[in-house]
Structure formats: structure tokens, C-alpha cells
Amino acid sequence: MSNQPSRTQPDFLDRARSFAVAGMLAAAAAGAIGAILDWVTITRLPNVIPKSQLPNADPISGIETGDGWMVIIFAVTLLNAALLLWVRRSSLWGWLGFLSSVAIGAIAVADYRAISDQGSPFVQDLEVIGEFDHGLGLLLVLAAGLLGIIFSLIGVAASPRTD
Numbered sequence: 001m002s003n004q005p006s007r008t009q010p011d012f013l014d015r016a017r018s019f020a021v022a023g024m025l026a027a028a029a030a031g032a033i034g035a036i037l038d039w040v041t042i043t044r045l046p047n048v049i050p051k052s053q054l055p056n057a058d059p060i061s062g063i064e065t066g067d068g069w070m071v072i073i074f075a076v077t078l079l080n081a082a083l084l085l086w087v088r089r090s091s092l093w094g095w096l097g098f099l100s101s102v103a104i105g106a107i108a109v110a111d112y113r114a115i116s117d118q119g120s121p122f123v124q125d126l127e128v129i130g131e132f133d134h135g136l137g138l139l140l141v142l143a144a145g146l147l148g149i150i151f152s153l154i155g156v157a158a159s160p161r162t163d
Helices: 012-036 051-057 067-088 089-115 121-126 138-157
Strands: 038-044 131-134
Touching: 012 038, 012 067, 012 089, 012 138, 038 089, 038 138, 067 089, 067 138, 089 138
Parallel strands: none
Antiparallel strands: 038 131
16 A cells, blocks of 8 residues: 555536636636727718817727726626635635626626617717727627626535535
């Protein structure tokens, strides 16, 4: 017999938790990246643009809308929850990731709907000229919220509840 400690094989729940952590990390990265990408893209500009309106002819990122900063805060919270879920193996961190993902998704859905309504106060505050549509960044944030919810719940299901 050898004096080496025996290596235990990770069970199904350990593998599922690792899978959930990887998904939560990917969702956090997608949320943070999406927050800095374009949320509003200009599809068609008017023929004549006054010089004073030229800055309003550019695409608008999530950071410029202000909601991108909130998405980054929740993405960092999701990232920390994923790391703590991996280290601590407690469902508490899965629930924190779930709540962060719900917040990311709620921001994305609210802004998506506001951009769809060309007369909304959100769009009017942006002072966009011309025709516009949703940008890739907003769609990435929406996907991050959805994937974060799914993977966080997998993490909760694969982790013991601790009081």
C-alpha cells in the first residue's frame, strides 16, 4: 500500500456545479462586454444634418445610456457569485448569481422595449436623429441575463444548502 492519499472522483453534482460556474462566468463576461458595445445603432440618417446635431448621429453604447454601468455592476456581482460558488460550494452564491442575472435581464428587456418605442422618454433623452434599431451590445446583455439565470439555477440545484 502506498502512503499517498486516495483521490476521490468528482461526483455528478461537482461536475454540474463546475459547468454552472463556467456558464455564469461566460454570462458575466457577455454582460460586461455588451454594456460597452452599441445599444442603439443608426440605420438611416436624414439627408441634411445640422452641425449641432452631428454627435447625435453616432451609435450609442450602454455606458452612454447610463444603464450600462448598472449592467457592469451586476455582471461583476455575477462573476463574484460564480467564483464563490466554485470555492464555497454553497447554494447561497447560486442564488446571488440568479438575482444578479435577473437584474441584468430586466435592464436589457426594459431598454429593448424602450428602444422599440420610438416615442418613449428613454429614446427622447438619447436625442437620436434618423432611424435607429437595437444594437449588438443590448442583445448580448439580454442573452447574458438569460444564460446567467439558467446557469445560476443549475448551480443552486448542484450545491448543498447551507444555513
